[in-house]
Amino acid sequence: xxxxxxxxxxxxxxxxxxxxxxxxxxxxxxxxxxxxxxxxxxxxxxxxxxxxxxxxxxxxxxxxxxxxxxxxxxxxxxxxxxxxxxxxxxxxxxxxxxxxxxxxxxxxxxxxxxxxxxxxxxxxxxxxxxxxxxxxxxxxxxxxxxxxxxxxxxxxxxxxxxxxxxxxxxxxxxxxxxxxxxxxxxxxxxxxxxxxxxxxxxxxxxxxxxxxxxxxxxxxxxxxxxxxxxxxxxxxxxxxxxxxxxxxxxxxxxxxxxxxxxxxxxxxxxxxxxxxxxxxxxxxxxxxxxxxxxxxxxxxxxxxxxxxxxxxxxxxxxxxxxxxxxxxxxxxxxxxxxxxxxxxxxxxxx
Amino acid sequence: xxxxxxxxxxxxxxxxxxxxxxxxxxxxxxxxxxxxxxxxxxxxxxxxxxxxxxxxxxxxxxxxxxxxxxxxxxxxxxxxxxxxxxxxxxxxxxxxxxxxxxxxxxxxxxxxxxxxxxxxxxxxxxxxxxxxxxxxxxxxxxxxxxxxxxxxxxxxxxxxxxxxxxxxxxxxxxxxxxxxxxxxxxxxxxxxxxxxxxxxxxxxxxxxxxxxxxxxxxxxxxxxxxxxxxxxxxxxxxxxxxxxxxxxxxxxxxxxxxxxxxxxxxxxxxxxxxxxxxxxxxxxxxxxxxxxxxxxxxxxxxxxxxxxxxxxxxxxxxxxxxxxxxxxxxxxxxxxxxxxxxxxxxxxxx
Numbered sequence: 001x002x003x004x005x006x007x008x009x010x011x012x013x014x015x016x017x018x019x020x021x022x023x024x025x026x027x028x029x030x031x032x033x034x035x036x037x038x039x040x041x042x043x044x045x046x047x048x049x050x051x052x053x054x055x056x057x058x059x060x061x062x063x064x065x066x067x068x069x070x071x072x073x074x075x076x077x078x079x080x081x082x083x084x085x086x087x088x089x090x091x092x093x094x095x096x097x098x099x100x101x102x103x104x105x106x107x108x109x110x111x112x113x114x115x116x117x118x119x120x121x122x123x124x125x126x127x128x129x130x131x132x133x134x135x136x137x138x139x140x141x142x143x144x145x146x147x148x149x150x151x152x153x154x155x156x157x158x159x160x161x162x163x164x165x166x167x168x169x170x171x172x173x174x175x176x177x178x179x180x181x182x183x184x185x186x187x188x189x190x191x192x193x194x195x196x197x198x199x200x201x202x203x204x205x206x207x208x209x210x211x212x213x214x215x216x217x218x219x220x221x222x223x224x225x226x227x228x229x230x231x232x233x234x235x236x237x238x239x240x241x242x243x244x245x246x247x248x249x250x251x252x253x254x255x256x257x258x259x260x261x262x263x264x265x266x267x268x269x270x271x272x273x274x275x276x277x278x279x280x281x282x283x284x285x286x287x288x289x290x291x292x293x294x295x296x297x298x299x300x301x302x303x304x305x306x307x308x309x310x311x312x313x314x315x316x317x318x319x320x321x322x323x324x325x326x327x328x329x330x331x332x333x334x335x336x337x338x339x340x341x342x343x344x345x346x347x348x349x350x
Numbered sequence: 351x352x353x354x355x356x357x358x359x360x361x362x363x364x365x366x367x368x369x370x371x372x373x374x375x376x377x378x379x380x381x382x383x384x385x386x387x388x389x390x391x392x393x394x395x396x397x398x399x400x401x402x403x404x405x406x407x408x409x410x411x412x413x414x415x416x417x418x419x420x421x422x423x424x425x426x427x428x429x430x431x432x433x434x435x436x437x438x439x440x441x442x443x444x445x446x447x448x449x450x451x452x453x454x455x456x457x458x459x460x461x462x463x464x465x466x467x468x469x470x471x472x473x474x475x476x477x478x479x480x481x482x483x484x485x486x487x488x489x490x491x492x493x494x495x496x497x498x499x500x501x502x503x504x505x506x507x508x509x510x511x512x513x514x515x516x517x518x519x520x521x522x523x524x525x526x527x528x529x530x531x532x533x534x535x536x537x538x539x540x541x542x543x544x545x546x547x548x549x550x551x552x553x554x555x556x557x558x559x560x561x562x563x564x565x566x567x568x569x570x571x572x573x574x575x576x577x578x579x580x581x582x583x584x585x586x587x588x589x590x591x592x593x594x595x596x597x598x599x600x601x602x603x604x605x606x607x608x609x610x611x612x613x614x615x616x617x618x619x620x621x622x623x624x625x626x627x628x629x630x631x632x633x634x635x636x637x638x639x640x641x642x643x644x645x646x647x648x649x650x651x652x653x654x655x656x657x658x659x660x661x662x663x664x665x666x667x668x669x670x671x672x673x674x675x676x677x678x679x680x681x682x683x684x685x686x687x688x689x690x691x692x693x694x695x696x697x698x699x700x
Contacts, residue, residue, distance in 0.1 A: 170546035183610025196520035219604035257565035260533025293646030300640035
């Protein structure tokens with residue numbers, strides 16, 4: 001039974017874990033080498049001093065693990081240890097340098113985060129419904145794993161077990177590669193005349209959205225996973241060279257664009273695990289307060305669940321185009337209903 | 351005064367123009383070399399036979415312009431001509447091969463489209479509030495330009511004049527480069543184990559969204575603008591090589607990610623012309639009908655205008671996280687109000 005947890009590091013992840021555990025009645029001690037950060041976290045969490053915690057969580061950059069781990073081993077000889085870093089194999093290799101430690105140290109990675117860090121951004125529900133990856137070594141004892149699983153489930157997350165190498169290869173592909181690509185595409189915009197930028201559409205916005213991320217966080221992630229990332233960037237580089245070669249050959253261009261479409265089809269739908277195809281219902285509304293509320297009231301009246309919504313404002317116009325993502329059935333039902341009561345509804349797109 | 355228009359090509363753009371013009375009481379004749387396509391367009395538009403049209407619109411791939419232009423010149427010696435292709439300099443060069451034609455042929459590019467083509471996807475309001483670029487040559491006669499401007503405004507679009515070379519450089523950067531990058535990033539996903547793909551988040555989804563585009567359309571666009579695109583792809587290739595070199599150097603990684611953030615900041619806000627920074631208000635709601643309507647009713651009551659909305663469903667959970675994009679002032683106002691009446695509101699992000 002999990003009753004006492006010690007958390008080293010009071011950033012976004014550490015403090016969010018602390019908040020979530022305290023809500024479940026678990027005693028939490030927050031520790032931070034920065035006294036003011038520790039004070040803030042304690043204020044937020046109301047943490048206490050904890051002796052013999054079942055779990056010690058290292059919620060700090062992996063590069064700073066070495067500053068604290070020996071003291072923690074000496075202080076907590078019976079505790080289970082876990083970390084929460086974004087890259088796992090470097091942690092596995094590091095803990096192997098301490099004899100026997102991998103039996104009670106679980107490398108983990110909660111797939112949750114926010115664009116902004118720090119204790120002040122922490123939320124008790126940060127991990128609700130998210131995946132939380134564990135990469136235990138073969139000699140990990142069942143008691144330690146059981147405690148970590150209890151903690152993950154206590155925070156509302158879904159535990160997923162992977163090898164450390166698989167984890168690092170997976171996040172390189174689904175997270176680190178898109179980050180680097182978005183940043184490098186956005187970098188090409190530097191110096192573009194403003195009147196050209198006015199022509200930018202949703203495609204450019206989506207492709208570069210995550211280019212707004214914090215470079216201090218990302219330099220550490222990318223550096224830590226550089227061997228996996230290097231393979232992917234080299235593959236991207238080869239495909240880019242192939243596209244440059246192909247520019248004189250429409251058939252070859254088409255084949256590369258088609259390969260991209262096939263790759264995109266690998267991404268599952270939003271409801272993790274179930275790939276869903278939405279139907280899209282475009283509605284032109286007056287761009288003023290009250291319109292969206294009225295539409296959502298009709299959705300509720302028709303028992304229609306809106307999966308997502310895009311709002312597109314037309315420059316210089318008083319109207320906006322909203323596009324609702326719905327199940328096909330809901331889209332047809334809502335389209336007929338809204339049309340019948342006078343909304344400016346356009347044909348459903350599949 | 352615009353009264354009679356002849357449209358060559360009954361795809362998405364040609365048919366949408368036809369629909370929009372007929373709604374304004376203008377006589378439209380649709381012509382297509384494919385008899386069944388022509389029949390469908392005529393059914394949709396109810397077009398008529400038109401003699402001596404003021405404007406003849408070439409709404410077909412630029413590569414097929416040569417199949418029809420000589421007949422149209424012979425048939426319509428007084429008409430103004432315009433095309434609607436995505437790349438302009440090749441059109442300018444082509445019409446220069448016909449002596450005097452550039453006086454009455456306006457290359458144009460409506461910045462509107464849809465992921466799906468064909469007459470059946472056409473909409474009379476496709477161009478409402480969109481930009482429509484004109485790239486007239488120096489010898490273009492005022493009467494022709496006036497007619498084309500009348501047509502553009504009649505369809506609700508905003509005319510923007512650029513040189514053909516500037517147009518092609520601008521769309522290469524804001525449209526063609528992101529398309530190619532999204533496709534090539536998505537291509538890297540091929541063969542990824544499905545359990546890794548389950549970990550995909552919003553970053554990957556956004557970065558690769560437009561990779562779903564049609565390769566038949568894009569092969570023509572990319573090929574036509576290959577000289578501009580080649581410059582940009584080479585620059586991207588250099589930056590990618592620099593990132594691969596930088597993988598051992600966190601400071602250099604940070605500098606490339608920061609350069610991307612600076613580039614992204616060049617993209618103006620959604621309300622064309624005014625770069626706006628939104629504040630983001632996260633709210634956790636029950637994932638059931640009625641919740642969004644209730645929130646938007648509160649927005650309307652508080653006179654708060656929602657600029658955009660993101661809905662994130664947690665797999666296996668009954669709650670959803672919605673994030674409203676608002677002005678800073680509206681975000682603070684709405685946050686205080688919703689909190690006071692019991693909604694689960696999280697701190698505003700800037």
